[in-house]
Amino acid sequence: MPAYAIRIFGDPVLRQCASEVTDIDGGVVRLASDMIETMYQAPGVGLAAPQVGIEKRLFVYDVGDGLGPKTIVNPVITEARGEWEFEEGCLSVPGLHWNIVRPREVHLAGIDLDGNDVSIEADEYLARVFQHELDHLDGVLLIERLDPDTRKQALRTIRTRVLAGAGLVTPVERPAGQAGTSGPEDAPL
Numbered sequence: 565m566p567a568y569a570i571r572i573f574g575d576p577v578l579r580q581c582a583s584e585v586t587d588i589d590g591g592v593v594r595l596a597s598d599m600i601e602t603m604y605q606a607p608g609v610g611l612a613a614p615q616v617g618i619e620k621r622l623f624v625y626d627v628g629d630g631l632g633p634k635t636i637v638n639p640v641i642t643e644a645r646g647e648w649e650f651e652e653g654c655l656s657v658p659g660l661h662w663n664i665v666r667p668r669e670v671h672l673a674g675i676d677l678d679g680n681d682v683s684i685e686a687d688e689y690l691a692r693v694f695q696h697e698l699d700h701l702d703g704v705l706l707i708e709r710l711d712p713d714t715r716k717q718a719l720r721t722i723r724t725r726v727l728a729g730a731g732l733v734t735p736v737e738r739p740a741g742q743a744g745t746s747g748p749e750d751a752p753l
């Protein structure tokens with residue numbers, strides 16, 4: 565199956581709280597595989613099911629650590645510690661990035677596609693990916709993690725772009741000096 569279209573800011577599915585996966589059947593395995601393809605094609609380093617219009621609690625990621633793509637079903641963050649600021653982007657709010665403070669370390673629990681328990685201690689970048697994707701499963705977008713003033717400004721930027729007819733799908737040029745340096749940590753989630 566071809567890759568999915570990624571749902572963009574304004575799509576109500578991005579505001580829904582997704583439901584637990586009760587049975588990891590062939591459909592869920594196929595969904596994960598199609599989501600991985602969609603994520604690579606975007607390109608991004610993480611993608612949650614609601615971002616492709618499916619209200620199920622799972623996400624895929626590949627942070628470029630050589631371990632390949634991973635799928636986490638019914639993820640839960642059981643512990644969070646510290647604070648870390650990172651410039652975060654989202655495939656559903658393309659072309660925009662904000663510095664967002666979130667916990668530096670998290671412990672993630674969930675299950676993999678074989679139904680085995682997964683328990684991962686993550687810090688910094690990986691911890692950020694987990695928190696961002698988990699937010700998607702709860703219908704929360706990164707804009708809601710901004711302080712009220714920055715959030716107002718962000719919504720204004722988004723609105724201006726949509727009104728200008730540019731939409732949100734046009735990738736924005738990164739500021740000079742950042743071109744050509746895009747690694748996995750530049751990629752949206």
Ligand SMILES: [Zn+2]
Pocket residue numbers: 653654655656696700752753
């Ligand atoms: Zn996102």
